[in-house]
Amino acid sequence: MEKKTEKEEKICGSAKKCGGCQYQGMPYKAQLKKKQKQEEKLLGKFGKVKPIKGMDNPYYYRNKVHAVFDRDRKGNIISGIYEAKSHRVVPIEECLIEDQKSQEIIRTIRGMLKSFKIKTYDEDTGYGLLRHVLVRRGFSTNEIMVVLVVSSPIFPSKNNFVKALRKVHPEISTVILNINDKKTSMVLGEREIVIYGKGFIRDRLCGCSFRISPKSFYQVNPIQTEVLYKEAVRLAGLTKKERVMDAYCGIGTIGLIAAKHAKEVIGVELNKDAVRDAKINARENKITNISFYQGDAGRFMEGMAAEKEHVDVVFMDPPRAGSDEKFLSSLVALAPEKVVYISCNPETLARDLKYLEKNKYEVKEIQPVEMFCFTEHVETVCLLSRKEK
Numbered sequence: 001m002e003k004k005t006e007k008e009e010k011i012c013g014s015a016k017k018c019g020g021c022q023y024q025g026m027p028y029k030a031q032l033k034k035k036q037k038q039e040e041k042l043l044g045k046f047g048k049v050k051p052i053k054g055m056d057n058p059y060y061y062r063n064k065v066h067a068v069f070d071r072d073r074k075g076n077i078i079s080g081i082y083e084a085k086s087h088r089v090v091p092i093e094e095c096l097i098e099d100q101k102s103q104e105i106i107r108t109i110r111g112m113l114k115s116f117k118i119k120t121y122d123e124d125t126g127y128g129l130l131r132h133v134l135v136r137r138g139f140s141t142n143e144i145m146v147v148l149v150v151s152s153p154i155f156p157s158k159n160n161f162v163k164a165l166r167k168v169h170p171e172i173s174t175v176i177l178n179i180n181d182k183k184t185s186m187v188l189g190e191r192e193i194v195i196y197g198k199g200f201i202r203d204r205l206c207g208c209s210f211r212i213s214p215k216s217f218y219q220v221n222p223i224q225t226e227v228l229y230k231e232a233v234r235l236a237g238l239t240k241k242e243r244v245m246d247a248y249c250g251i252g253t254i255g256l257i258a259a260k261h262a263k264e265v266i267g268v269e270l271n272k273d274a275v276r277d278a279k280i281n282a283r284e285n286k287i288t289n290i291s292f293y294q295g296d297a298g299r300f301m302e303g304m305a306a307e308k309e310h311v312d313v314v315f316m317d318p319p320r321a322g323s324d325e326k327f328l329s330s331l332v333a334l335a336p337e338k339v340v341y342i343s344c345n346p347e348t349l350a351r352d353l354k355y356l357e358k359n360k361y362e363v364k365e366i367q368p369v370e371m372f373c374f375t376e377h378v379e380t381v382c383l384l385s386r387k388e389k
């Protein structure tokens with residue numbers, strides 16, 4: 001439930017129990033200041049940290065909403081998130097950072113379970129069907145994907161369930177069953193059954209259209225993703241002559257956006273579904289100077305370095321754990337003129353920058369971008385250039 005304070009900041013009723021928003025209750029400007037300070041503390045030794053690019057409206061920015069389903073002690077069906085470091089479910093009625101339409105859909109599903117006699121899954125006994133619901137909305141296309149994570153592929157009256165759900169939310173474009181029958185804290189299982197629509201949604205960023213599958217990574221704040229990608233492409237300073245790499249490329253977003261400004265782009269990504277999406281995205285956007293490979297980015301770079309391949313610019317966007325020795329040493333061996341490092345964790349970024357500064361690179365620009373309002377996470381895009389030939 002939301003209320004407004006004198007400072008016009010909305011207050012979340014679940015903040016204390018949920019723990020997802022560490023900066024709940026803090027005015028938005030103060031949050032940005034805090035993030036700026038944190039960035040300066042961790043990255044200031046590499047150069048001047050530019051002022052963080054914040055959001056005009058810091059609410060309801062998340063295009064991906066995840067709810068875990070359970071029952072409370074009285075047996076009522078609840079949906080929400082896991083309490084920090086536990087498997088207890090905190091019921092969430094309204095979240096201030098998640099897409100509102102997606103939250104509505106989750107509430108509708110919760111209300112439908114009883115009449116469809118669908119039991120929520122019990123982690124202790126392994127009994128029950130529905131574990132999680134994941135909703136993703138393409139902000140610029142308004143296409144909506146609903147993923148029902150279930151413990152068994154047998155979903156009673158699934159067609160009627162979809163019909164009833166779409167009657168309330170006709171904007172839902174696809175519904176997918178994801179089968180997760182393991183005792184695991186991973187949300188998604190391997191197997192998927194599309195029960196309505198095409199099994200993916202599309203969204204548009206920086207003039208390109210992207211297909212997104214349930215298991216593919218896609219940035220959660222699309223408004224700021226455009227800000228981030230524009231900065232990344234600007235820092236690369238492409239002139240249509242360069243051979244470019246997009247490492248940890250996901251569904252190929254950065255590489256595809258950069259391809260218009262480059263001679264050739266090579267993308268590498270571990271997740272098979274994301275690579276399939278990336279290849280289709282290239283075709284659908286009629287971009288022909290790009291190719292995608294599936295595999296570990298470090299091993300791929302090692303291979304490129306062994307073959308003495310020439311690369312001018314490397315975009316790298318690793319997960320929170322940052323890059324690794326194999327990737328970084330091969331990067332140094334490949335010796336691109338420029339490296340654009342996009343990071344969602346300034347601590348691992350600082351560690352990797354230190355390695356690169358010791359190995360012929362210097363940091364030229366550090367630009368923090370707000371992607372996760374009300375949480376302590378900060379995204380950074382950083383330009384490095386090679387010191388000598």
Ligand code: SAH
Nearest residue numbers: 217248249250269270271296297317318319
């Ligand atoms: N650049 C993309 C994705 C960034 S998220 C975007 O902006 O959307 C990080 C990506 O790295 C994820 O897609 C993840 O699947 C991938 N990944 C994780 N470990 C990897 C590895 N060892 N090698 C290649 N890709 C990896």
